[in-house]
Amino acid sequence: MTEPAIFFNEVNERQGVFHRRAFIMGGVVTAGLFALGARLADLQIIENNRYKTLATANQYNFRLVPPPRGRIVDRNGVELASNRPNFRLLLQKDQVDDVDQTLDAAAQLIPIPPEKRRQLSRQIENAQTFVPVVLAEDLSWDEFARLNVRTPELPGLQADMGEARTYPFGGAFAHVVGYVSKVTDATIKAAGPNPDPLLLNPGFRIGKQGVEKALDLDLRGKAGGQKVEVDAKGKVVREDPLGDIKPVPGKTVELTLDxxxxxxxxxxxxxxxxxxxxxxxxxxxxxxxxxxxxxDANRFVSGLSGAEYQALTQYDHKPLLxxxxxxxxxxxxxxxxxxxxxxxxxxxxxxxxxxxxxxxxxxxxxxxxxxxxxxxxxxxxxxxxxxxxxxxxxxxxxxxxxxxxxxxxxxxxxxxxxxxxxxxxxxxxxxxxxxxxxxxxxxxxxxxxxxxxxxxxxxxxxxxxxxxxxxxxxxxxxxxxxxxxxxxxxxxxxxxxxxxxxxxxxxxxxxxxxxxxxxxxxxxxxxxxxxxxxxxxxxxxxxxxxxxxxxxxxxxxxxxxxxxxxxxxxxxxxxxxxxxxxxxxxxxxxxxxxxxxxxxxxxxxxxxxxxxxxxxxxxxIEKPMPMPDIPASPADGAAPPPPTGGPLTGVAGPNPDQGVSE
Missing domain, CATH: 3.40.710.10 (DD-peptidase/beta-lactamase superfamily)
Structure with a gap:
C-alpha cells in the first residue's frame, strides 16, 4: 500500500524540478531574444544612417588627384615657372600578379634600358600596395598613343597624362627660383608617421632650392579626389565622376624680378x-x-644622370653655387x-x-x-x-x-x-x-x-x-x-x-x-x-x-x-x-x-x-628734335620765289635739251 505513494511523490518532485528549469531556461531565452531584438532595432532604426555611411565608404574610395603647382611670375606677369603636360606610363601594383612579365610587356611598347629596369624593380618592391609606380614619363605623343591602344590588354598598366614643372628661361633664374625634384625617402621619413599623401603620389615633385623650396607649401595647393567604386579586394570596378573632389591649385607667387x-x-x-x-x-x-x-633647372625635374651631376659638381666655375x-x-x-x-x-x-x-x-x-x-x-x-x-x-x-x-x-x-x-x-x-x-x-x-x-x-x-x-x-x-x-x-x-x-x-x-x-x-x-x-x-x-x-x-x-x-x-x-x-x-x-x-x-x-x-x-633721354626753320608762306595770289639752285622737284627726269651736271 505504501509503494504507490512513494512513486507518486518522486514523480511530482521530478516534474517540479523540470518545470523550474524550463521556466529559467525560458526566461534566459526570452531575455536573449529581447536583447537581440533590441540590438537589431538599434542597428536598423536608431543607427541606420551611421552604418549606411560606413557601408558606402566601404564600397567607394577616393584616389588622390594632385593639384596643379602654383605659378611663379616676374613683376610684369612673365612666367618663370609653370606646368606642362606630362605623358606617363603607370603600373598599378595591386593589379599585377607577375611584375617581370608586366615589365617585359611594357618594354615591347617603349624602351626600358636594363639599368632603368633594375631601378624600377626596386621601386615596385618598395612601393605601397595601392600607390602606382611611374614606369616612364615625358613620353612622346606617338608613344602615348601606342600605349593607350594596348594598355587594355595589359592588366596593371595605365597610360596617364599628368603635369610636370617647366622653367621657360632655363638657367637665367635657376638659383633664385630654384627647381623641383623627386621626393626622397629621407623627406618622407622627416614628415613623420602621417606624411602628406601627396608625397607618396607618383610624379609628385617637391621644391629643392630658391623660391620653390621656401614657398613649397603655398605652391603645392590642396589635393583632390577621384571617387571610384571598389570591390572587396580594393580593385576599382566603376568610377563616379559626380562624387569627385576638385583639387585646389597652388598659389601664384609674384616676384619683384624683371x-x-x-x-x-x-x-x-x-x-x-x-x-x-x-x-x-x-x-x-x-x-x-x-x-x-x-x-638648366628643367634637367632636375626628370632627374639628372650620375654623369651630368658629376660634371656640374666638378666644374671649377661651380655652377651649382x-x-x-x-x-x-x-x-x-x-x-x-x-x-x-x-x-x-x-x-x-x-x-x-x-x-x-x-x-x-x-x-x-x-x-x-x-x-x-x-x-x-x-x-x-x-x-x-x-x-x-x-x-x-x-x-x-x-x-x-x-x-x-x-x-x-x-x-x-x-x-x-x-x-x-x-x-x-x-x-x-x-x-x-x-x-x-x-x-x-x-x-x-x-x-x-x-x-x-x-x-x-x-x-x-x-x-x-x-x-x-x-x-x-x-x-x-x-x-x-x-x-x-x-x-x-x-x-x-x-x-x-x-x-x-x-x-x-x-x-x-x-x-x-x-x-x-x-x-x-x-x-x-x-x-x-x-x-x-x-x-x-x-x-x-x-x-x-x-x-x-x-x-x-x-x-x-x-x-x-x-x-x-x-x-x-x-x-x-x-x-x-x-x-x-x-x-x-x-x-x-x-x-x-x-x-x-x-x-x-x-x-x-x-x-x-x-x-x-x-x-x-x-x-x-628721348627729347624731340628741334623743328627746322620754315620760311613764311607768300601772300595769296603772289608768285612763289624763283628756285635758288639744286635739283628740281616734281620733274620725271632731266631735260634732254639741257646738259646733265655731274
Whole structure:
C-alpha cells in the first residue's frame, strides 16, 4: 500500500524540478531574444544612417588627384615657372600578379634600358600596395598613343597624362627660383608617421632650392579626389565622376624680378663666373639676382644622370653655387666708400691730403698701391681708388668705427628676402678678434690698413653690396631688399618700410659725389661706365679683391693674368641716374681681374636695360628734335620765289635739251 505513494511523490518532485528549469531556461531565452531584438532595432532604426555611411565608404574610395603647382611670375606677369603636360606610363601594383612579365610587356611598347629596369624593380618592391609606380614619363605623343591602344590588354598598366614643372628661361633664374625634384625617402621619413599623401603620389615633385623650396607649401595647393567604386579586394570596378573632389591649385607667387634685366645679366656674363644683383633704391624691390654660370633647372625635374651631376659638381666655375647669396668674397675697394663715411662721421677732414708714391713704408713693412697717385684728398682718393690714402684714413679711426658704419649699410647680416641660402659674411672688429682668436686676441695695428681697402677678414656677398649701394643712393632710408612681391595675391611688406639712416646727410652726399667722380674722366671707371643715354649718368665704385697674396711663393696674379683660379675678383657697385637715383646694383666677376675692366662694363649694360624700361627715364633721354626753320608762306595770289639752285622737284627726269651736271 505504501509503494504507490512513494512513486507518486518522486514523480511530482521530478516534474517540479523540470518545470523550474524550463521556466529559467525560458526566461534566459526570452531575455536573449529581447536583447537581440533590441540590438537589431538599434542597428536598423536608431543607427541606420551611421552604418549606411560606413557601408558606402566601404564600397567607394577616393584616389588622390594632385593639384596643379602654383605659378611663379616676374613683376610684369612673365612666367618663370609653370606646368606642362606630362605623358606617363603607370603600373598599378595591386593589379599585377607577375611584375617581370608586366615589365617585359611594357618594354615591347617603349624602351626600358636594363639599368632603368633594375631601378624600377626596386621601386615596385618598395612601393605601397595601392600607390602606382611611374614606369616612364615625358613620353612622346606617338608613344602615348601606342600605349593607350594596348594598355587594355595589359592588366596593371595605365597610360596617364599628368603635369610636370617647366622653367621657360632655363638657367637665367635657376638659383633664385630654384627647381623641383623627386621626393626622397629621407623627406618622407622627416614628415613623420602621417606624411602628406601627396608625397607618396607618383610624379609628385617637391621644391629643392630658391623660391620653390621656401614657398613649397603655398605652391603645392590642396589635393583632390577621384571617387571610384571598389570591390572587396580594393580593385576599382566603376568610377563616379559626380562624387569627385576638385583639387585646389597652388598659389601664384609674384616676384619683384624683371625677366628682361635678368636675361640681360645672363647674356653679358656668358660663361664667366660671378653674380649681379639690382635693387630699386626707392622701394627695395630686387629687380635682378643672377648667379653664373648657371644650370638648366628643367634637367632636375626628370632627374639628372650620375654623369651630368658629376660634371656640374666638378666644374671649377661651380655652377651649382649661388654666388649672389651663398658665396662670400672680400669687397676690395668698394669698401672704401664706407671707410670714408665712417671717417667723416668721426670728424675726419675731407681736405686731408696724403701723398701716394705707389709704396708706403709703415709698421716694419712696405704697403703698395697700383699707381703713384700723388697728393690726394678724400674725394680724389675715392675717385682714383688710392690704397695708400685709405691705409692711413683707416688707421685714423680704427676698425670698430668702420665696422659700425658697415653694418648700418647692410654688410655682415642676413637679409630676409624669403629664400634660404644666404651667408652673412664677416665685418670684423676688435671684439671679433677677441672671440675667435683666443691664442692672439689683440687687434694689431697692422690689421687695420688691410681692412681699410676691403681686405683682411672682411667678407661679403653680392646682395649685401647691392644693399650698400642702394642705401647710399637713397641717402635717407636704410631700405631692405624685397624679392617676393605677393603670394596668392597678398602683397608682402615693402622694403621701403625701414628706419632712417643714422648718419649725417651731408656726409652721404659727399660720398655719392665722389662716386660720381669715379665714372668721370680721371676716375677708375671713367671709360667703362659711360651709359650713352644723353643726360643720364651713373655713379659707382670699382673694386679689385685679392684672391691670393702676391708675395714670393704666392699663387696669385694681379689683374686678369695667370691661371684663372689665382686671379683677383672684380667688383663694381653703382647707382643711376646720378642726380635722381632709382636703381642700384652690384656686379661680381669671380677671378675677373680689375673691376673697371671686367665688372663695370657688365654693370653698364645691365643698368641700361633698367633705365630704358623706365618711362620717366626714357622721357628724359628721348627729347624731340628741334623743328627746322620754315620760311613764311607768300601772300595769296603772289608768285612763289624763283628756285635758288639744286635739283628740281616734281620733274620725271632731266631735260634732254639741257646738259646733265655731274
Amino acid at each position: 625677366a628682361d634685366i635678368q636675361n640681360k645679366a645672363l647674356e653679358v656674363f656668358g660663361a664667366e663666373s660671378g653674380a649681379a644683383v639690382m635693387m630699386d633704391c626707392r622701394t627695395g624691390d630686387v629687380l635682378c639676382m643672377y648667379s653664373g654660370p648657371s644650370f 649661388n654666388k649672389a647669396l651663398t658665396a662670400t668674397y672680400p669687397p676690395g675697394s668698394t669698401f672704401k666708400t664706407l671707410v670714408a663715411l665712417a671717417a667723416l662721421e668721426n670728424g675726419y677732414d675731407p681736405r686731408t691730403v696724403h701723398v701716394c708714391g705707389k709704396s708706403w713704408p709703415w709698421g716694419g713693412r712696405v704697403w703698395h698701391c697700383d699707381k703713384a697717385h700723388g697728393a690726394q684728398d678724400l674725394r680724389g682718393a675715392i675717385a682714383t681708388s688710392c690704397d695708400i690714402y685709405f691705409y692711413q684714413c683707416a688707421l685714423s679711426i680704427g676698425p670698430d668705427k668702420i665696422a659700425a658704419v658697415a653694418r648700418r649699410f647692410g654688410l655682415g647680416e642676413i637679409h630676409d628676402i624669403g629664400i634660404p641660402g644666404q651667408k652673412p659674411g664677416l665685418i670684423p672688429d676688435t671684439s671679433y678678434k677677441r672671440k675667435h682668436f683666443p691664442h692672439d686676441p689683440v687687434w694689431h695695428p697692422g690689421e687695420t690698413p688691410s681692412m681699410g681697402i676691403g681686405q683682411g677678414y672682411v667678407n661679403v656677398n653680392a646682395l649685401q653690396l647691392c644693399v650698400q649701394a642702394a642705401r647710399l643712393a637713397n641717402g635717407v632710408k636704410a631700405i631692405n631688399p624685397r624679392l617676393i612681391h605677393s603670394i596668392g595675391g597678398v602683397a608682402q611688406p615693402s622694403g621701403a618700410e625701414a628706419p632712417d639712416l643714422p648718419l649725417a646727410r651731408e656726409h652721404i652726399d659727399f660720398v655719392r659725389s665722389a662716386m660720381g667722380a669715379v665714372t668721370e674722366a680721371g676716375g677708375t671707371a671713367g671709360a667703362a661706365a659711360q651709359l650713352g643715354l644723353g643726360p643720364i649718368r651713373m655713379a659707382g665704385k670699382t673694386g679689385t679683391a685679392q684672391a691670393h697674396n702676391y708675395t714670393a711663393g704666392g699663387h696669385g696674379a694681379h689683374g686678369a693674368v695667370g691661371a684663372w683660379a689665382g686671379r683677383d675678383h672684380a667688383w663694381f657697385i653703382c647707382f643711376a641716374p646720378f642726380d635722381d637715383p632709382r636703381y642700384a646694383m652690384s656686379v661680381l666677376v669671380e677671378h675677373g681681374g680689375f673691376g673697371a675692366d671686367a665688372a663695370a662694363p657688365k654693370a653698364r649694360e645691365i643698368m641700361r636695360v633698367a633705365l630704358l624700361k623706365d618711362p620717366e627715364i626714357r622721357a628724359r
